[in-house]
Amino acid sequence: MKQTEVIAKLQTIFDTVFLEPVVLTPVLSAKDVPEWDSLMHISLMVAVEKAFGVRFRMGEVESTNNVGEFANLIIKRQLEP
Amino acid sequence: MHSQSAFFGEILAYLLIGRLLVSHGRGGFREVAFGLLNLAAFRLFFFAEEDSRYLPTFLAYVGLVVLFYISLRLFAHRKGWLPWLAFFTPLFFLALIRYVPPSVYGGPHYPYGPFFIGLSYLAFRNSYLVVEIRNGAVAAPGFWRYVGYSFFAPTVSVGPISPYQQYQRGFAAEVTGPPPGRSALRLLVGLVKYKFLGSVLFQLTYANFLLDDHYHPWMDLPVAMVSYYLFLYFNFSGFCDMAIGAAGLMGIPVAENFNNPLLARNMREFWNRWHITLSQWMRDMVYAPLSKYLVGWFGPSRANHAIAVTIALVFLLIGVWHGVGWNYAAFGLAQSLGVVAVHYYTIFLKKRLGRDGFKAYNENRWIHAVAVVMTFCYYAATLFLFANTGTEMKQIFSVLR
Numbered sequence: 363m364k365q366t367e368v369i370a371k372l373q374t375i376f377d378t379v380f381l382e383p384v385v386l387t388p389v390l391s392a393k394d395v396p397e398w399d400s401l402m403h404i405s406l407m408v409a410v411e412k413a414f415g416v417r418f419r420m421g422e423v424e425s426t427n428n429v430g431e432f433a434n435l436i437i438k439r440q441l442e443p
Numbered sequence: 444m445h446s447q448s449a450f451f452g453e454i455l456a457y458l459l460i461g462r463l464l465v466s467h468g469r470g471g472f473r474e475v476a477f478g479l480l481n482l483a484a485f486r487l488f489f490f491a492e493e494d495s496r497y498l499p500t501f502l503a504y505v506g507l508v509v510l511f512y513i514s515l516r517l518f519a520h521r522k523g524w525l526p527w528l529a530f531f532t533p534l535f536f537l538a539l540i541r542y543v544p545p546s547v548y549g550g551p552h553y554p555y556g557p558f559f560i561g562l563s564y565l566a567f568r569n570s571y572l573v574v575e576i577r578n579g580a581v582a583a584p585g586f587w588r589y590v591g592y593s594f595f596a597p598t599v600s601v602g603p604i605s606p607y608q609q610y611q612r613g614f615a616a617e618v619t620g621p622p623p624g625r626s627a628l629r630l631l632v633g634l635v636k637y638k639f640l641g642s643v644l645f646q647l648t649y650a651n652f653l654l655d656d657h658y659h660p661w662m663d664l665p666v667a668m669v670s671y672y673l674f675l676y677f678n679f680s681g682f683c684d685m686a687i688g689a690a691g692l693m694g695i696p697v698a699e700n701f702n703n704p705l706l707a708r709n710m711r712e713f714w715n716r717w718h719i720t721l722s723q724w725m726r727d728m729v730y731a732p733l734s735k736y737l738v739g740w741f742g743p744s745r746a747n748h749a750i751a752v753t754i755a756l757v758f759l760l761i762g763v764w765h766g767v768g769w770n771y772a773a774f775g776l777a778q779s780l781g782v783v784a785v786h787y788y789t790i791f792l793k794k795r796l797g798r799d800g801f802k803a804y805n806e807n808r809w810i811h812a813v814a815v816v817m818t819f820c821y822y823a824a825t826l827f828l829f830a831n832t833g834t835e836m837k838q839i840f841s842v843l844r
Contacts, residue, residue, distance in 0.1 A: 400750065400754075407735060
């Protein structure tokens with residue numbers, strides 16, 4: 363998958379998880395979204411892992427700085443056997 | 444015991460040599476020299492007093508770091524569960540040295556636990572490095588780079604728990620650190636906070652204000668609570684400012700550890716502003732994986748309770764990380780209570796007020812002001828558990844009239 367495709371799929375997940383609409387861009391970060399707290403973050407990660415069929419390693423999501431890097435991480439995990 | 448002027452001279456020499464090595468040194472020579480410089484500084488600044496336990500403790504400390512490095516090189520890059528051996532090695536020794544009495548594993552001449560200054564910070568930094576390597580964020584460092592990182596003098600004693608990813612940027616070809624003038628100013632600001640403001644407020648903390656062999660009115664208890672909180676803030680954040688400033692003078696970036704915590708509007712926000720690097724370590728290593736597991740176990744309909752349980756466990760760990768004793772566990776539980784209360788209150792408000800009402804609530808200045816005051820008072824009160832042993836608590840209550 364390309365980054366744009368991943369972000370488009372992430373948008374559908376964000377629309378389900380968040381009450382306020384969040385428009386995803388590659389440079390958007392958690393700090394830009396007031397509703398993105400610890401509960402939302404975990405709900406989001408569980409939904410993303412299920413939707414993309416991936417499993418994130420400890421600490422790697424938290425080390426991404428924005429949606430673009432998060433999308434690249436998803437692509438990286440998808441390419442792993 | 445050497446004089447203050449000699450001590451400042453040593454610090455200045457350390458900073459100058461460090462700066463020269465980082466900015467002008469090259470290749471293997473720089474790595475070895477910088478590693479040895481920090482090892483020597485660690486010995487000189489923390490283990491130079493005339494006490495027969497200091498030298499064996501220093502040597503044991505160096506031995507531990509060598510062991511951590513061996514486990515890192517052997518296991519961090521491997522597949523499957525093997526990296527966890529490298530991850531847990533520093534944490535295992537932290538638990539052994541901090542929480543198991545020496546009499547259990549050695550005789551009375553064994554290096555004394557409290558002399559392992561900064562061990563909690565070292566263990567957390569070095570275990571996090573394993574995760575950074577495993578996740579491909581950094582390559583495994585060479586031995587002398589690892590020694591320099593482990594014993595990096597500005598941050599060795601009280602942190603911040605700055606990740607290796609940030610540390611290694613100081614050694615990159617392009618200079619990325621702050622200008623030296625700004626770092627020097629940061630160091631000076633830290634010195635004023637630590638030495639002056641912290642020292643002044645220290646006079647009004649529990650030990651000096653209440654336990655002075657006199658009776659006190661009950662009003663003196665909240666005075667001591669607020670004073671202790673402010674003393675701790677100026678003392679700890681001041682030291683971190685000095686660490687960040689000193690590291691910046693050498694061109695090595697260090698993570699920020701405080702972000703105006705006195706202005707936090709609730710306990711959840713507080714722990715995103717106070718001892719930030721500890722919070723981030725706990726978030727990445729404990730909160731995220733544990734909450735994901737518990738949400739899966741509790742089920743989506745009870746995700747709120749799964750998060751609450753995770754929060755409670757994380758802050759209990761934070762409490763015991765700070766020290767050995769029931770009072771530290773109680774301090775951790777008090778933090779759990781505060782953050783879990785915010786968690787459920789936020790859920791309640793969102794349901795009760797709806798999206799627009801919740802936004803208006805958060806933007807109301809009066810509510811914000813009251814929330815900041817309440818958070819300030821709550822944390823100041825919980826520090827009573829942190830600052831005093833059980834015996835001291837009884838003594839304090841016995842002198843209040």
